[in-house]
Amino acid sequence: MPQSTETTSYKDIKKTVLARIRSGEWQPDSLLPNEQDLAAEFSCTRTTVNRALRELADEGYLERRRKAGTRVLSAPQRQARFSIPMVRDEVEATGGTYRYALVSAETTVAPDWLTARLALRPDQSTVHVRCMHFSGNTPFQYEDRWIVVDSVPQVAQADFSAIGPNEWLIQTVPFTNVELSFLASRADATVARFLDLPEGEPVFTGERITWLEGQPVTYAKMYFGAGYRMTTQF
Amino acid sequence: MPQSTETTSYKDIKKTVLARIRSGEWQPDSLLPNEQDLAAEFSCTRTTVNRALRELADEGYLERRRKAGTRVLSAPQRQARFSIPMVRDEVEATGGTYRYALVSAETTVAPDWLTARLALRPDQSTVHVRCMHFSGNTPFQYEDRWIVVDSVPQVAQADFSAIGPNEWLIQTVPFTNVELSFLASRADATVARFLDLPEGEPVFTGERITWLEGQPVTYAKMYFGAGYRMTTQF
DNA sequence: AAAACACTAAAGTCTACACAAAATGGAATC
DNA sequence: GATTCCATTTTGTGTAGACTTTAGTGTTTT
Known part of the structure; x- marks a missing residue:
């Protein structure tokens, strides 16, 4: 399916997830729906959801464990990246x-x-x-x-x-x-x-x-x- | 194809690419082969190569531009991540x-x-x-x-x-x-x-x-x- | 009870393919 | 010679589906 006509990209999903965390809809420590369900909700494939959640976990917003699922980190373990130029x-x-x-x-x-x-x-x-x-x-x-x-x-x-x-x-x-x-x-x-x-x-x-x-x-x-x-x- | 029997994972590719950069085989500022060719070399799909290179670019080793290709950063613009805990x-x-x-x-x-x-x-x-x-x-x-x-x-x-x-x-x-x-x-x-x-x-x-x-x-x-x-x- | 085991749900990764978007380099035009 | 335009190449991202790995959970055995 071409993505030109109104598809959900992993970036959209990232934004939506962040918004839900910020709005309090998804409380700290709570479990997110699993990838399959999110894929259904956003009408995209699990691959796309996976990428979005993986990156958010990387950025310190979520914690993911196999079988256990994905949860919102209570203390958003934010990390600062400093570039160390010559x-x-x-x-x-x-x-x-x-x-x-x-x-x-x-x-x-x-x-x-x-x-x-x-x-x-x-x-x-x-x-x-x-x-x-x-x-x-x-x-x-x-x-x-x-x-x-x-x-x-x-x-x-x-x-x-x-x-x-x-x-x-x-x-x-x-x-x-x-x-x-x-x-x-x-x-x-x-x-x-x-x-x-x-x-x-x-x-x-x-x-x-x-x-x-x-x-x-x-x-x-x-x-x-x-x-x-x-x-x-x- | 199941990946149990000897496949190349994106992690392997990352390691290999890093090793080639370190060994000098791929000089700073030089262009890497394109994703298609690398996929052929590692006998995996372009998707896998893409992920490996994308992450390496994220980590500051490579620079990627559409059409222009992927090149080794001369001054590895390394970035330090500091976690900022409460x-x-x-x-x-x-x-x-x-x-x-x-x-x-x-x-x-x-x-x-x-x-x-x-x-x-x-x-x-x-x-x-x-x-x-x-x-x-x-x-x-x-x-x-x-x-x-x-x-x-x-x-x-x-x-x-x-x-x-x-x-x-x-x-x-x-x-x-x-x-x-x-x-x-x-x-x-x-x-x-x-x-x-x-x-x-x-x-x-x-x-x-x-x-x-x-x-x-x-x-x-x-x-x-x-x-x-x-x-x-x- | 406690330990060992099997079942299963969830994320992790890969394949194979398709179309999108950017940007380069050259061709056509002014 | 400079500028505009266009084709092509290369990365970017999505779909669909499969197999793998990890780890909770419940069951059985000790």
């Missing part, structure tokens, strides 16, 4: 001119805390890179990163004077797992100097650990310049 | 005992900055609620919230002495749009007092604006206690 893109998106500057790059044995954090073997070798990202002449981000040499042997030959370690890594090694945190920290002397802030100032900070199939690849701490906010809409 | 759930998830305390609740005309922020009409009435969320006896979050009376008339009768404004709102009014930001701010005298921190200390801060069909519903500022970090894995 610094260059983030700067350019705001109209700024991106500039990168290497501060230091050296091969060292991993410090204790890093060995613990990444579950490294004692005395594994790392490349420690510190660098700055600017938007025009304004400091945008100070990055402090360690790369595990055993996981990324090529890093020994890498030259970080022109390209940032993040961009280099993305081009060079894949990763499978990431742990990402955000917090507020106080600017120590170093961070304050590079971000051009008074010492002790609050700094929005990101911490990122990346693995490839269980192997720790890199640990990065990213200190954002004054006034930075991470925003999303949904 | 404070009670967040506290209880860490094993703490949740406790709520109202600080103040009063009806006032919206201040200038809020009128501007939410695009209110001049002198619209709001309910201003300030409250604390504890984990055991440790301050977990100080919340400072305005609720627009015109959008939520019931708020005039609400009693926030036992239930937090957020939980109340979720039960009472639906919302359609949210803008959520995170930043690092310095604790002013009030925030410092409630969170039991020295004044000027960095505070991880969330700001949330909620609309219902274009109508501003509420503005909330959430100050998190010492050591808070927002974490996700992917």
